[in-house]
Amino acid sequence: ERSLHTFAMLSTRLASRVVARGSRLFSSSAASASAxxxxxxxxxxxxxxxxGLYYGNKTGCLSLDITFKLPVEIDTAQLVRQLRRCEPAxxxxxxxxxxxxxxxxxQPEAPTYRTALVEIYVRSAPYGGSDKSSNGxxxxxxxxxxxxxxxxxxxxxxxxxxxxxDKFVEAMKQFDAIIVxxxxxxxxxxxxxxxxxxxxxxxxxxLGIQVxxxxxxxxxxxxxxxxxxxxxxxxxxxxxxxxxxxxxxxTGFKKTMAFQPRVIKQNRGSSGEGIWIIKLKEGNYxxxxxxxxxxxxxxxSLMEANDNHAEEHTVAEFIEFCVNGRxxxxxxxxxxxxxxxxxxxxxxxxxxxxxxxxxxxVEGELRYNCVGPExxxxxxxxxxxGGISAVGGTGSIYTFYGxxxxxxxxLTDNFLKKDINHVxxxxxxxxxxxxxxxxxxxxxxSPEGTPAEEEKWIVGEFNCSxxxxxxxxxxxxxxxxxxxxxxDIPDEDKKEAMVYGNKMGVVATDILNKAKWAWESSTLVxxxxxxxxxx
Numbered sequence: 001e002r003s004l005h006t007f008a009m010l011s012t013r014l015a016s017r018v019v020a021r022g023s024r025l026f027s028s029s030a031a032s033a034s035a036x037x038x039x040x041x042x043x044x045x046x047x048x049x050x051x052g053l054y055y056g057n058k059t060g061c062l063s064l065d066i067t068f069k070l071p072v073e074i075d076t077a078q079l080v081r082q083l084r085r086c087e088p089a090x091x092x093x094x095x096x097x098x099x100x101x102x103x104x105x106x107q108p109e110a111p112t113y114r115t116a117l118v119e120i121y122v123r124s125a126p127y128g129g130s131d132k133s134s135n136g137x138x139x140x141x142x143x144x145x146x147x148x149x150x151x152x153x154x155x156x157x158x159x160x161x162x163x164x165x166d167k168f169v170e171a172m173k174q175f176d177a178i179i180v181x182x183x184x185x186x187x188x189x190x191x192x193x194x195x196x197x198x199x200x201x202x203x204x205x206x207l208g209i210q211v212x213x214x215x216x217x218x219x220x221x222x223x224x225x226x227x228x229x230x231x232x233x234x235x236x237x238x239x240x241x242x243x244x245x246x247x248x249x250x251t252g253f254k255k256t257m258a259f260q261p262r263v264i265k266q267n268r269g270s271s272g273e274g275i276w277i278i279k280l281k282e283g284n285y286x287x288x289x290x291x292x293x294x295x296x297x298x299x300x301s302l303m304e305a306n307d308n309h310a311e312e313h314t315v316a317e318f319i320e321f322c323v324n325g326r327x328x329x330x331x332x333x334x335x336x337x338x339x340x341x342x343x344x345x346x347x348x349x350x351x352x353x354x355x356x357x358x359x360x361x362v363e364g365e366l367r368y369n370c371v372g373p374e375x376x377x378x379x380x381x382x383x384x385x386g387g388i389s390a391v392g393g394t395g396s397i398y399t400f401y402g403x404x405x406x407x408x409x410x411l412t413d414n415f416l417k418k419d420i421n422h423v424x425x426x427x428x429x430x431x432x433x434x435x436x437x438x439x440x441x442x443x444x445x446s447p448e449g450t451p452a453e454e455e456k457w458i459v460g461e462f463n464c465s466x467x468x469x470x471x472x473x474x475x476x477x478x479x480x481x482x483x484x485x486x487x488d489i490p491d492e493d494k495k496e497a498m499v500y501g502n503k504m505g506v507v508a509t510d511i512l513n514k515a516k517w518a519w520e521s522s523t524l525v526x527x528x529x530x531x532x533x534x535x
Contacts, residue, residue: 088154104145115508122186129183131468148179173207227460227461234415244346249322262278262355266352273337298314308383316329376499378403380398415440
């Protein structure tokens with residue numbers, strides 16, 4: 001009798017929530033009357049009826065007779081999913097890694113969707129990794145999670161522990177969407193397999209669960225050959241090439257290098273490592289592309305973007321270093337890198353991108369911070385005097401602008417009005433949504449003297465792999481702040497971070513509402529106004 005009582009009370013509570021939510025939606029939006037509210041009210045009636053009849057029949061103390069006749073069909077699978085969302089996800093099989101959830105808002109009683117934010121704690125690293133607060137969460141997880149909660153969704157903070165992989169995957173099946181906030185390399189650093197994790201995420205996608213960003217989005221947007229794939233857009237540079245084999249690189253580079261200064265970018269590097277700005281020392285460029293090719297003994301002046309250090313090597317030595325690393329044929333290198341940029345072939349991420357050098361890069365790059373398709377801020381990153389790269393830690397100067405900055409209107413219009421809807425299809429990601437939180441770095445490609453309204457800015461890099469929220473940096477641990485947490489972030493910075501988080505919640509809701517398996521997609525089309533001709 002106790003279990004029956006629990007069942008009746010649970011069903012009635014869920015029903016009341018669904019009915020209340022349906023009523024609110026019905027009264028606030030006439031357009032919703034034929035979708036969620038209608039089904040919500042029916043779902044409430046069904047749940048109350050099931051509970052009452054079952055409990056009443058067993059105990060003899062309650063009898064309900066609910067009848068209704070409405071011109072819709074009940075999708076029981078959708079009904080069960082919606083009712084289950086009202087109860088917390090069961091994560092009891094997973095290890096709770098974080099010490100607490102400081103800053104996290106209470107979960108909504110009747111969430112529209114269930115979401116999970118997945119993190120990784122590197123047990124062998126100080127503080128669990130360079131991006132962690134003292135409680136074990138990422139320093140910027142709270143704005144993401146609270147943004148989902150403020151949008152009416154639930155959001156659980158979950159750590160991936162590779163020894164519990166199968167239990168983790170099973171637990172994730174309870175959610176409508178998974179937000180991946182595992183910094184590149186950290187799953188491997190903790191002893192796990194990134195490939196195994198990625199395959200699991202793809203498997204969940206096949207079940208209709210959203211993954212943001214998905215493994216394919218991170219791979220395709222982060223790969224340097226993305227620049228080749230978007231070369232035809234307003235934000236691309238048409239003479240951009242990708243090389244996956246030694247033969248293609250040798251042939252292509254000797255031709256492009258003979259025509260103009262170039263930038264050669266490896267695919268796997270970060271913070272500017274393996275990105276080379278290259279000029280012919282003699283400056284003897286040909287007038288037309290293809291008029292000549294470089295000889296192997298021509299001398300190159302090179303600068304690497306990670307630290308702006310300079311080297312000189314012959315064409316042959318540079319090709320050897322890029323293909324085979326440090327050998328007897330590559331000469332002496334002072335670079336911190338090891339070369340071998342094509343190692344493993346295309347499947348393993350071995351590639352080089354060859355792009356025209358834009359000399360006005362010394363004036364700085366623009367970083368566009370976006371939440372979904374919306375621009376939320378612009379950062380101008382100017383290199384240190386005499387340098388070319390504006391990578392952090394090289395003495396570069398950062399200036400912050402709002403999304404409506406007039407001086408960059410031409411780029412903003414080209415990017416957000418003309419190209420934004422073509423970016424994902426161009427990258428082979430037509431079925432994927434634009435990332436929740438991502439950045440694009442732009443380089444000025446126009447000659448000096450070009451009017452601002454005619455300037456052409458080109459993409460230097462996309463990034464959607466665990467982009468941080470800089471306003472939350474006071475919450476991450478380092479040697480002088482080993483106990484850093486959410487409360488160390490100034491209130492004004494918290495508010496600004498939550499502006500981003502709340503926008504993410506709105507974008508996430510929109511993505512889920514548009515997904516094929518969302519509640520609205522199962523609503524029957526009303527054709528009652530048409531004459532039925534067929535017998």
